Amino acid sequence: AGGVIEMSHGGGGRAMAQLIDELFCRHLDNPLLAQQNDQALFTPPPGRLVVSTDGHVIAPLFFPGGDIGSLAVHGTLNDVAMAGARPLYLAAGFILEEGFPLADLERIVASMAAAANAAGVPVVTGDTKVVERGKGDGCFITTTGIGVVPDGVEISGDRARPGDAILVSGTLGDHGVAILSQRESLGFETEIGSDSAALHGLVAAMVEAVPDIHCLRDPTRGGLATTLNELARQSGVGMQIREAAIPIHPAVAAACELLGLDALYVANEGKLVAICPAAQAERLLAAMRAHPLGAAAACIGEVVEDPHGFVQMETRFGGQRIVDWLAGDQLPRIC
Amino acid sequence: AGGVIEMSHGGGGRAMAQLIDELFCRHLDNPLLAQQNDQALFTPPPGRLVVSTDGHVIAPLFFPGGDIGSLAVHGTLNDVAMAGARPLYLAAGFILEEGFPLADLERIVASMAAAANAAGVPVVTGDTKVVERGKGDGCFITTTGIGVVPDGVEISGDRARPGDAILVSGTLGDHGVAILSQRESLGFETEIGSDSAALHGLVAAMVEAVPDIHCLRDPTRGGLATTLNELARQSGVGMQIREAAIPIHPAVAAACELLGLDALYVANEGKLVAICPAAQAERLLAAMRAHPLGAAAACIGEVVEDPHGFVQMETRFGGQRIVDWLAGDQLPRIC
Ligand SMILES: Nc1ncnc2c1ncn2[C@@H]1O[C@H](COP(=O)(O)OP(=O)(O)OP(=O)(O)O)[C@@H](O)[C@H]1O
Ligand SMILES: Nc1ncnc2c1ncn2[C@@H]1O[C@H](COP(=O)(O)OP(=O)(O)OP(=O)(O)O)[C@@H](O)[C@H]1O
Ligand SMILES: [Mg+2]
Ligand SMILES: [Mg+2]
Numbered sequence: 001a002g003g004v005i006e007m008s009h010g011g012g013g014r015a016m017a018q019l020i021d022e023l024f025c026r027h028l029d030n031p032l033l034a035q036q037n038d039q040a041l042f043t044p045p046p047g048r049l050v051v052s053t054d055g056h057v058i059a060p061l062f063f064p065g066g067d068i069g070s071l072a073v074h075g076t077l078n079d080v081a082m083a084g085a086r087p088l089y090l091a092a093g094f095i096l097e098e099g100f101p102l103a104d105l106e107r108i109v110a111s112m113a114a115a116a117n118a119a120g121v122p123v124v125t126g127d128t129k130v131v132e133r134g135k136g137d138g139c140f141i142t143t144t145g146i147g148v149v150p151d152g153v154e155i156s157g158d159r160a161r162p163g164d165a166i167l168v169s170g171t172l173g174d175h176g177v178a179i180l181s182q183r184e185s186l187g188f189e190t191e192i193g194s195d196s197a198a199l200h201g202l203v204a205a206m207v208e209a210v211p212d213i214h215c216l217r218d219p220t221r222g223g224l225a226t227t228l229n230e231l232a233r234q235s236g237v238g239m240q241i242r243e244a245a246i247p248i249h250p251a252v253a254a255a256c257e258l259l260g261l262d263a264l265y266v267a268n269e270g271k272l273v274a275i276c277p278a279a280q281a282e283r284l285l286a287a288m289r290a291h292p293l294g295a296a297a298a299c300i301g302e303v304v305e306d307p308h309g310f311v312q313m314e315t316r317f318g319g320q321r322i323v324d325w326l327a328g329d330q331l332p333r334i335c
Numbered sequence: 336a337g338g339v340i341e342m343s344h345g346g347g348g349r350a351m352a353q354l355i356d357e358l359f360c361r362h363l364d365n366p367l368l369a370q371q372n373d374q375a376l377f378t379p380p381p382g383r384l385v386v387s388t389d390g391h392v393i394a395p396l397f398f399p400g401g402d403i404g405s406l407a408v409h410g411t412l413n414d415v416a417m418a419g420a421r422p423l424y425l426a427a428g429f430i431l432e433e434g435f436p437l438a439d440l441e442r443i444v445a446s447m448a449a450a451a452n453a454a455g456v457p458v459v460t461g462d463t464k465v466v467e468r469g470k471g472d473g474c475f476i477t478t479t480g481i482g483v484v485p486d487g488v489e490i491s492g493d494r495a496r497p498g499d500a501i502l503v504s505g506t507l508g509d510h511g512v513a514i515l516s517q518r519e520s521l522g523f524e525t526e527i528g529s530d531s532a533a534l535h536g537l538v539a540a541m542v543e544a545v546p547d548i549h550c551l552r553d554p555t556r557g558g559l560a561t562t563l564n565e566l567a568r569q570s571g572v573g574m575q576i577r578e579a580a581i582p583i584h585p586a587v588a589a590a591c592e593l594l595g596l597d598a599l600y601v602a603n604e605g606k607l608v609a610i611c612p613a614a615q616a617e618r619l620l621a622a623m624r625a626h627p628l629g630a631a632a633a634c635i636g637e638v639v640e641d642p643h644g645f646v647q648m649e650t651r652f653g654g655q656r657i658v659d660w661l662a663g664d665q666l667p668r669i670c
């Protein structure tokens with residue numbers, strides 16, 4: 001209470017052991033973490049596994065709809081889930097800056113624990129490093145997730161085929177706009193909170209309804225536009241989407257207008273893009289809409305043949321334009 | 336060539352995709368990484384798995400005997416190996432500071448790739464984040480490793496029993512002293528290089544010779560002294576070691592003398608502590624000495640009954656003193 005992170009909290013000695021026991025392990029408490037070894041031991045269910053890792057350097061650390069602790073859980077769970085997998089375990093590595101308030105750290109770890117509990121995925125091993133004041137920025141968290149892929153599921157970015165339907169699970173741009181509203185320099189306000197959420201429950205419902213989903217991806221940094229370009233490149237296809245079909249909250253549209261941003265390039269943390277055979281699209285959309293995190297799901301276009309791998313959009317006014325990869329970095333440290 | 340990391344390299348768009356393709360994936364090249372999905376998919380061998388994660392924030396980034404790239408591979412492989420496990424895969428999350436020279440990054444990633452190749456453990460998935468100048472320190476790398484534990488192996492920090500022998504695989508303090516020699520402010524020179532190395536080959540030979548090893552731990556931050564205290568606490572035992580039996584390179588002893596350090600508290604990155612039944616100690620020691628990374632292995636003492644969990648040392652002069660946990664942080668950013 002009232003304390004701050006000191007270099008000794010990363011020194012490997014008594015102060016670090018105490019911080020790990022009394023702060024990290026107290027909040028993240030679970031039987032595997034309690035093994036207290038250099039690693040966590042577990043017996044996975046039979047089948048194929050996936051592993052994914054994401055660093056989190058978001059600024060500010062606390063924002064409407066979440067904080068770096070919950071985000072570090074959701075972000076990695078979502079990349080695991082995008083294989084159609086059921087996440088099993090998380091690892092978390094903290095890089096803390098000297099002088100960081102312990103009260104803030106506690107709030108972050110409590111939030112991480114709550115997100116992990118809600119998701120049913122424990123943080124089973126971790127690490128704590130400390131860097132000198134001015135050599136970090138409060139708190140960075142790198143999480144790694146392991147999951148198991150149900151038999152028969154074959155989801156990969158190279159499986160989009162001409163004719164496939166392109167679906168999104170809800171409104172786009174909420175996370176990025178919520179973060180920007182917190183940047184003092186911009187000085188604008190919005191009702192929008194981050195959409196940060198763990199998507200594996202939604203994915204399980206989707207895979208159950210349509211086992212033959214071809215691609216899943218969470219449109220994080222670079223937004224929907226960049227994700228579609230990635231998938232197009234990987235699959236060697238083009239994409240044709242319709243602007244009018246893309247769900248965007250009016251407040252997000254307004255904020256983007258104000259800030260000179262394009263919502264298609266703004267990051268999301270609780271949304272996914274799904275690509276499936278056209279014949280399954282209605283069924284998949286119904287399954288998505290039946291889940292709370294997919295209530296605003298929509299079909300936004302289709303995969304087309306295109307040797308150039310272009311993503312093209314029919315604009316609201318009936319024109320046609322190319323939706324390119326994000327160039328530059330509009331939104332630094334959004335995740 | 337000649338370039339530096341820019342914020343756009345973390346923006347999720349074209350610049351990041353190019354950096355990942357042309358720098359990371361080119362060096363780390365392997366079939367799983369080439370899947371280019373949000374996660375790497377693999378089928379593990381049957382049995383128990385382990386997972387471990389470590390952030391690496393070492394300063395300086397390049398040092399005699401290694402750099403942050405090779406260290407980030409060795410550090411995590413060793414924590415996996417300390418379960419007696421065979422490491423299978425690595426994940427790597429980079430947090431880069433704006434302005435970091437691309438040439439340095441390339442050197443680091445090439446070194447990481449060489450270490451991963453030498454160990455036979457590919458980096459199968461990764462992440463790249465960029466923070467503004469002054470909000471990081473060049474390059475931080477958090478790696479996570481997954482390994483498989485051979486059937487019948489039950490290595491855990493709570494298995495030390497009174498009467499067990501305590502072995503170390505070689506000289507202590509080399510890594511820490513090598514790093515300190517690079518800190519300009521200290522201005523001392525030494526012939527010592529870091530001992531940074533991947534220990535899973537040594538561990539495999541040890542487990543083969545003595546499947547009933549009770550504990551394995553790599554004495555990293557906090558050094559041998561802290562590691563023994565950790566194991567004593569976990570197992571609810573005491574330890575009795577002999578100063579004269581502890582292998583320390585004369586140059587390390589001299590440097591510690593000069594700097595006012597105790598080599599028992601100095602970090603190692605290529606050494607391990609093993610605890611096994613006394614009856615197996617000779618056999619285990621022989622197996623260690625037969626391996627290049629265990630050539631200077633020694634038996635340094637034994638586990639004793641002690642409700643206080645003290646680690647005690649018979650000094651070179653026949654006295655007896657308590658070897659406590661590391662207090663404070665003598666050696667910031669040693670790994
Ligand atoms: N932030 C954290 N959250 C949860 N558990 C943690 C955290 N930091 C460390 N731990 C746990 O504490 C124990 C000790 O971690 P520590 O990092 O000291 O071990 P190590 O990786 O073997 O050492 P080093 O990092 O010096 O190489 C491990 O069981 C680890 O999982
Ligand atoms: N430093 C790196 N080394 C190796 N591979 C990397 C590295 N950074 C990213 N990758 C790989 O590049 C691909 C894209 O990574 P990216 O981080 O953009 O995906 P993501 O995690 O889904 O997005 P985000 O990080 O915005 O949530 C993945 O296959 C990832 O494994
Ligand atoms: Mg991600
Ligand atoms: Mg993703």
Ligand SMILES: [Mg+2]
Binds near residue numbers: 128
């Ligand atoms: Mg660690």
Ligand SMILES: [Mg+2]
Binds near residue numbers: 038389410411414
């Ligand atoms: Mg370690």
Ligand SMILES: [Mg+2]
Binds near residue numbers: 417553
């Ligand atoms: Mg260790």
Ligand SMILES: [Mg+2]
Binds near residue numbers: 053054055461463
């Ligand atoms: Mg990522």
